[in-house]
Amino acid sequence: MPPSSADAPAPSGRGAAPTLRTVALRKRYGDVRAVDDVSLAVDAGRVVAVVGPSGCGKSTLLRSIAGLEIPDGGTVEVDGRDVTRLPAHRRDIGMVFQDHALFPHLDVTRNVGFGLVEAKWGKADAAGRIRELLEAFGLADLSRRRVDALSGGERQRVALARALAPRPSVLLLDEPLASLDRALRERLAADLARTLHAPGFASVFVTHDQDEARTVGDDLIVMRAGRIAQAGAADAVVARPTDAWVARFLGHRNVYQGEIARRLPEGGGGAVLLRDELVRLTSIGAAAAPGGDVTAAVVRRVEHGRHGVGVEAWLVDEGVSVWWRGALRELGALPCVGDDVALHVPREAWLALAPDGGAPAEGTSAPSPPEVDSSSRRRRAEHEGPT
Numbered sequence: 417m418p419p420s421s422a423d424a425p426a427p428s429g430r431g432a433a434p435t436l437r438t439v440a441l442r443k444r445y446g447d448v449r450a451v452d453d454v455s456l457a458v459d460a461g462r463v464v465a466v467v468g469p470s471g472c473g474k475s476t477l478l479r480s481i482a483g484l485e486i487p488d489g490g491t492v493e494v495d496g497r498d499v500t501r502l503p504a505h506r507r508d509i510g511m512v513f514q515d516h517a518l519f520p521h522l523d524v525t526r527n528v529g530f531g532l533v534e535a536k537w538g539k540a541d542a543a544g545r546i547r548e549l550l551e552a553f554g555l556a557d558l559s560r561r562r563v564d565a566l567s568g569g570e571r572q573r574v575a576l577a578r579a580l581a582p583r584p585s586v587l588l589l590d591e592p593l594a595s596l597d598r599a600l601r602e603r604l605a606a607d608l609a610r611t612l613h614a615p616g617f618a619s620v621f622v623t624h625d626q627d628e629a630r631t632v633g634d635d636l637i638v639m640r641a642g643r644i645a646q647a648g649a650a651d652a653v654v655a656r657p658t659d660a661w662v663a664r665f666l667g668h669r670n671v672y673q674g675e676i677a678r679r680l681p682e683g684g685g686g687a688v689l690l691r692d693e694l695v696r697l698t699s700i701g702a703a704a705a706p707g708g709d710v711t712a713a714v715v716r717r718v719e720h721g722r723h724g725v726g727v728e729a730w731l732v733d734e735g736v737s738v739w740w741r742g743a744l745r746e747l748g749a750l751p752c753v754g755d756d757v758a759l760h761v762p763r764e765a766w767l768a769l770a771p772d773g774g775a776p777a778e779g780t781s782a783p784s785p786p787e788v789d790s791s792s793r794r795r796r797a798e799h800e801g802p803t
């Protein structure tokens with residue numbers, strides 16, 4: 417299941433070594449395989465986002481690449497050079513941490529220039545480079561401000577400028593937005609994506625937030641228990657997960673496993689995903705005329721979220737419950753529990769998955785029909801406008 421280096425995001429250059437490569441990297445703590453046979457490659461100007469549940473090895477992977485941990489096996493290469501045995505400061509790698517790890521008592525200029533002093537840059541060159549970064553990151557007016565008097569977003573920019581000052585080939589970011597509030601995080605994720613797509617360095621970005629991973633990353637690596645569960649172009653991994661665990665981890669709700677899966681198209685291998693982005697919900701309140709790709713369903717639950725409306729509907733013929741999600745404007749009116757609806761489910765919406773060995777042999781949806789009387793429907797909920 418976990419891919420080898422052949423499945424990891426591939427370098428796009430013609431024959432040139434990728435800017436960062438790890439080959440079969442391993443790190444254990446006692447019995448825990450924190451990083452287990454991880455191979456990846458990232459080209460300059462590209463960003464790989466690493467996601468996975470807490471404890472799956474994301475930080476250990478980053479720290480092993482950075483030289484803050486000594487791996488038990490495998491190699492780390494930067495620009496084709498094996499740096500596995502080199503100390504952190506000689507790897508040509510910059511790092512941005514969750515807490516930003518700035519020097520609170522120093523001003524912005526000294527924080528940004530810190531790595532240049534360490535790398536023994538000449539005074540004039542260092543001053544020029546610092547000026548350039550302060551301008552680029554909108555920090556010029558704050559150059560003499562102590563960093564403990566900055567906002568979270570400003571500190572984030574200082575941390576990025578500091579990591580990029582010595583012009584590293586590789587930038588590693590360990591949850592750099594996690595300490596900020598959600599609104600700021602969403603804004604900064606877009607800024608960060610722009611910064612990291614500058615040519616000249618390759619980035620690996622660890623996050624627990626999948627939206628952030630997709631905003632910032634070109635490629636996505638999903639880690640599970642120290643291993644790469646799936647890797648590839650971010651949108652493709654999200655749209656076409658290969659196994660039931662990855663599908664659920666990435667937020668897919670229509671994942672069926674075991675007996676239920678075997679009753680469904682593409683479910684013969686023991687697990688199947690219904691890709692809700694390909695499902696259309698139509699004909700609210702009117703008995704559907706099934707046929708072709710259209711199937712009759714009864715609404716079981718309705719949710720409003722940040723991302724629009726979610727409707728759970730019981731497919732009468734298939735005997736399973738599915739989630740549809742979309743914008744209210746697509747529906748025209750909000751359905752109620754017990755409503756008859758028609759779902760347009762094209763064949764390609766069903767995607768065969770490898771089953772998750774550790775999961776119970778049940779679908780995500782309860783196999784019992786809805787206990788609602790569709791003749792005595794609740795009053796239609798207030799139409800709250802498009803979301």
Ligand code: ADP
Pocket residue numbers: 445448449450468469470471472473474475476477
């Ligand atoms: P993540 O960043 O995905 O939350 P980590 O890389 O921090 O995961 O941890 C991976 C596994 O390694 C976890 O089981 C964690 O408890 C263990 N681990 C991490 N660092 C150490 C350490 N210094 N000593 C012992 N175990 C560790």
